[in-house]
Amino acid sequence: MTDDPELWLRRYHEADEGAVRLFCLPHAGGSASFYFPMSAGLGRAVEVLAVQYPGRQDRRLEPGIDSLPALADRLTEVLAERTREPFALFGHSMGATLAFEVAARLERTGVTPLHLFASGRRAPSCRRDESVHLLDDDGVIAEVRRLGGTNAAVLGDEEILRMALPAIRNDYKAAETYVRQPGPKLATPITVLTGDADPKTTLDEARAWEGLTDGEFELKVFRGGHFFLADHQPEVLRLISARLAGTLSGHH
Known part of the structure; x- marks a missing residue:
């Protein structure tokens, strides 16, 4: 493998031994730190490993990957090392589509996630004709503002936003050019x-x-x-905790 798996995964809090792993995949333009509150809130029973895509924050000098299948291939290699223990996937927006593609790749190798949490994203089988990645900088910024997001500070800070633009545009291209390839259904339960x-x-x-x-x-x-x-953080955390506790008890 060319790059260090440690570059890809962030662990913000300690977890108990035997904790379920939850790999969390950010939205377009997002970074691992988006999941810091979730990691803090889930407590020690879940080991949250947030994914850091190349091209942002401490990886901003690396080229981004603007193809979802290519990103899924790389990420599957990185996660494969860490799927011997029970694990689940959580993805928001583009991250949900990516989590689906990673789950499909893992299942092809005989590894089935306990659960896939798909947040804020239409099913990969539903295609929309979108081309935000082709807009000029102001157009991309307008779209990001339209969707809102938790980080109002970044949205209000033109300079930070423009620094993040290459990563945002890269991810929009990956999400908008994605077409699901026909394949078998997952065995993984989906929420x-x-x-x-x-x-x-x-x-x-x-x-x-x-x-x-x-x-x-x-x-x-x-x-x-x-x-x-x-x-809806508390409600979402309760839902994740309940599903993972339920799958684990059925797993052993």
Whole structure:
């Protein structure tokens, strides 16, 4: 492997021995630190490993990967080393599509995640014609502002936002050029979390995830837009904890 797996994963808090691993994949333009509050809130029973994509924060000097399948390939290699223990995947927005692709790759090698949490994203089988990545800088910034997000400080700071633009544009290209390839359904159970006013995902598009798994499926709808997670943190954490505790007891 060319680069160090340690570059890809951030562990912000200690976890108990035997804790379930939860790999958390950020949204387009997002970074591992988006999941710091989730890592803090889930406590020691879950070991949160947040993914840091190349091209941002402490990896900003590395070239970004602007193809979702290529990013999934790399990430699967990185995670493969760490999937001997029970683990689950959580992805928000682009990260949810990426988590699906990683789960599919892992299943092809005989490794099945305990659970896939897909947040704020239409099913990979639902295609929309989007081309934000082709807009000029102001256009991309306008789209990021439209979706909101937890980090109002960054949105208000033009300079920081412009520094983050290459990563944002890179990820939008990856997400917008993605086309799901036909393949078998997952065996992994899927929980979909969506905001009832998310401009990026309708309820039908969220429900369409059900057709992608032979495992259990549930859809949880929260009040809010694309970044509903920030407003419903306690509820989301309880849901994750309950699902992981339930799968573990059935796993042994």
